[in-house]
Amino acid sequence: MPKSVLVADDSNTIRKVIGMIFATEDFTVTMVDNGLDAVNKARELRPDIVLADCMMPGKNGYEVAEAIKADPALQATPVMLLAGTFEPFDENRARASRADAHIVKPFDSTSFLDKVKTLVGMPTGGGMTVPTYQPVSSGSPAPAAAAAPVAAPRPLPGPAGVPTA
Numbered sequence: 001m002p003k004s005v006l007v008a009d010d011s012n013t014i015r016k017v018i019g020m021i022f023a024t025e026d027f028t029v030t031m032v033d034n035g036l037d038a039v040n041k042a043r044e045l046r047p048d049i050v051l052a053d054c055m056m057p058g059k060n061g062y063e064v065a066e067a068i069k070a071d072p073a074l075q076a077t078p079v080m081l082l083a084g085t086f087e088p089f090d091e092n093r094a095r096a097s098r099a100d101a102h103i104v105k106p107f108d109s110t111s112f113l114d115k116v117k118t119l120v121g122m123p124t125g126g127g128m129t130v131p132t133y134q135p136v137s138s139g140s141p142a143p144a145a146a147a148a149p150v151a152a153p154r155p156l157p158g159p160a161g162v163p164t165a
Contacts, residue, residue, distance in 0.1 A: 002026045003120050004045060008038030008064060009053040009082060014105060018051070021109045026122075035059025039067045042074055048120045053082045054089060054102075062090070065097035078119040 005027050007018050015031045022029045030045060032038050036058035042050055050068060052061035059067065065079040081102040083089040094102055100119055103112055114124040 002028045003048040003122065004028045004030070005116065006038060006042055006045060006047040006050045007031045008033070008035060008051065008056065008061070010034060010056040011053070014053070014082070018112075021112060025113065027116075035061070035064045038064045042068055042077065043071065046074065047077065049116060050077060050079045051082055051116070052079060053084075055084060055087050062093050062097040062099070065094075065099040069098040080115060080119060 009015050010033050032041050034057045052064040054061040061081045068074045078100040081099045083102050083104050117124045
């Protein structure tokens with residue numbers, strides 16, 4: 001019996017790519033383009049896994065994960081967040097939302113499938129293990145994220161390519 005996957009991403013391109021990845025696999029795929037529809041469709045379909053974009057209209061992926069994990073009928077459903085390469089991924093927020101895993105887009109189709117299959121209990125091609133998030137206790141503050149290193153500005157060239165500094 002095929003596993004069911006609910007994909008929530010506002011990018012038509014990402015939805016098409018994910019559809020192609022699952023086309024030859026034992027999955028039935030339902031696609032939505034926003035977080036509100038994702039939560040409603042999850043309640044209707046009870047999928048085996050939900051894949052939710054971190055940044056989308058309605059509810060973002062973190063909020064979708066929170067809503068699914070707060071619903072007694074869905075709380076055991078794995079949620080994997082889809083993070084954009086140039087979008088900030090908040091690991092503390094992912095833990096707090098009780099998301100089960102995340103992957104950064106664009107992703108390798110084999111790694112993507114291995115993560116999904118691991119989360120739904122199917123054998124994978126690569127024997128991969130998926131790191132999961134540990135819940136953040138509600139009584140203690142989450143650790144602050146380290147600041148990204150900033151490079152010193154380079155002097156602009158002056159006339160004829162001669163540095164001004």
